[in-house]
Amino acid sequence: MAISWPLVVSLLLSISSLATSASNSDSVHEAFVQCLLDNSHPSHPISEAIFTPQSPSYATVLQSYIRNLRFNETYTPKPFLILTALHQSHIQAAIICAKKGNIQMKIRSGGHDYDGLSYVATVPFFVLDMFNLRSIDIDMETETVWVQSGAILGELYYRISALSKTHGFPAGVCPTVGVGGHLTGGGYGNMMRKYGLTVDNIVDAYFIDVNGRIHDRKSMGEDLFWAIRGGGAASFGVVLAYKIKLVHVPEIVTVFRVEKTLEDNATDIVDQWQHVASKLPKELFVRLVIDVVNSSTRTGGSTVRVSFISLFLGDSKTLVSIMNENLPLLGLSQSDCIETSWIRSVLFWTNIAIDSPTDVLLNRTPSLSYLKRKSDYVKQPIPKTALEGIWEK
Ligand SMILES: Cc1cc2nc3c(=O)[nH]c(=O)nc-3n(C[C@H](O)[C@H](O)[C@H](O)COP(=O)(O)OP(=O)(O)OC[C@H]3O[C@@H](n4cnc5c(N)ncnc54)[C@H](O)[C@@H]3O)c2cc1C
The missing domain is CATH 3.40.462.20 (Vanillyl-alcohol Oxidase; Chain A, domain 3)
Known part of the structure; x- marks a missing residue:
């Protein structure tokens, strides 16, 4: 078979340019990891929150919050790193280093985005995973709750019902949806005719901006506070937690x-x-x-x-x-x-047997579909x- 030399040369050039771009991206990724380590707070080491494709549990961590099988294919673009933030300083480091390296950051809370926007991108990217940051602090005196973005709606409903039979929260009907994405995007639920959308019941937020600074409602200003309640907060920064107002529900x-x-x-x-x-x-x-x-x-x-x-x-x-x-x-x-009760109505709406133990709402694993x-x-x-x-x- 006759071989055309120009073809061989062009193939060799393509292979060598692929190798060069792979080693360029390797060095970008290494520099990014180094930046994360350099920006780590000594009392909250970041290294245990870093997962790269070389980490044994990388695939498990990535798939844990993929909620649409369309985006769990071998050809689905994968992040070069997942940062499972354990502390707010890890989010700040992620933002600072992403900005420094001009790297795409995807923020994932519950992973229910219909189009996988929280864990898929067409350019090299990493995922900031929020699932570890899921505290829920309820103050029954003020009827308010500070809930971190990594909590799921089921956890929120369950914790409220553990303290009161006559309080609830108007949000979505799927308990595994993440607070982070749900509260940034609107929130439709079966109490919305009475109490409005979920975002109508947010009274404050902790938000980390593009410079890694933490704000509350007062310091971020009303315009930004408005935008992160329905406008998709990922366009502006990372929501660490929302403060929400509980609503009254009858005992029956x-x-x-x-x-x-x-x-x-x-x-x-x-x-x-x-x-x-x-x-x-x-x-x-x-x-x-x-x-x-x-x-x-x-x-x-x-x-x-x-x-x-x-x-x-x-x-x-x-x-x-x-x-x-x-x-x-x-x-x-x-x-x-x-x-x-209101909490059992949540089970009914999710097609869970109404007499099941209500802690089934703490289960984070939904049945998956395309x-x-x-x-x-x-x-x-x-x-x-x-x-x-x-x-x-
Ligand atoms: C099975 C199913 C049932 C649903 N039921 C309802 C329903 O009853 N009512 C309703 O209104 N909606 C419902 N939704 C839609 C759901 O509310 C949205 O898809 C929501 O954005 C998911 O939030 P998440 O945190 O789970 O998703 P994610 O995929 O983690 O995030 C969604 C988007 O928000 C961004 N984001 C996530 N966390 C943060 C953060 N901390 N800071 C800034 N940006 C962030 C992500 O980058 C992404 O763009 C449902 C979705 C599914 C798949």
Whole structure:
């Protein structure tokens, strides 16, 4: 076989330039590690928080908070280093060294970002992992809590319920979501009709800026405080902790889950729900989830199922009367309702058996799936013909 010398030379040049860029990046990474060690506080050594691909537990640490299997593939870009901060000085060192070396830093709290933004990048990067910083300090006198970013919502709910049966916090319904990302991005939950978004219930924060300085609400100023409650704090720095205001919940709340298929008149019920959902009393939240299930009676063998899942901050008798007045087509009866405590309503909403021990909420490992999610807002009810079009799809 004839070999073209220009091809050989160009291949050799490519290989040697690859080797040069690999050794350049090695030296950048070494300089970064050295910078971290140099900026380490003597009483809080940083070395035990550093994981590189050479560390035996690197893969375990990386995967511990990957919550979307789409980003756990061999071809998914990996960080050259993970820093599992054990102290605020480690975050400060990370910021200072990232800035000095012009290196991309990804901040990860609970790892539930839909697009893996907290642990994937297209340029060389490291992950600042917050999961060790998860303290929760509750002050029942002021009804406030300082919660660190590495806590998960389940831990927060559980700790509140351990101190009070009549307090709760309006945040998301998935207990393994991280406080850090959730509170920087908004926070939708089943008490939002009554108490607003999660970010509406934040009263202060500890925030580390691009120069590694720690601020509270007063020193960061109202503009930045506004931005880190919904604007995605990673654009501005690292949130160490949020101070949140607890809300009042009754000792007994009521939940239900009622499922209907197309054969049960689902289209008309969804239509009616759309017209009343925003006008129901603020204590009542009724969520609609639509999926496809097997059907023995329909051609094609499948049908659309609509599930109405609810939290009512009150008793079942009042709930049934509200529902039958506003959404009679659903035909809610007392036997569909479960009266329970707020903390057990969290279990119900997560599809965990409602009588399970509530410390199941401390479990940090969710069942994993491949997922892609997007949100949109409907300002007017979707017409019935359009619903039928959606069912066809
Ligand atoms: C299964 C599942 C259920 C969900 N349920 C709900 C729900 O009920 N309601 C709702 O509103 N949302 C829900 N979400 C969305 C979730 O609230 C957001 O994805 C949230 O950003 C996740 O936070 P995290 O800390 O777990 O994620 P991460 O992936 O760790 O972080 C998300 C983003 O925030 C940044 N960030 C994280 N920590 C910090 C920090 N300390 N300082 C600065 N920036 C930081 C990250 O860099 C990243 O950009 C759900 C998501 C999933 C996957």
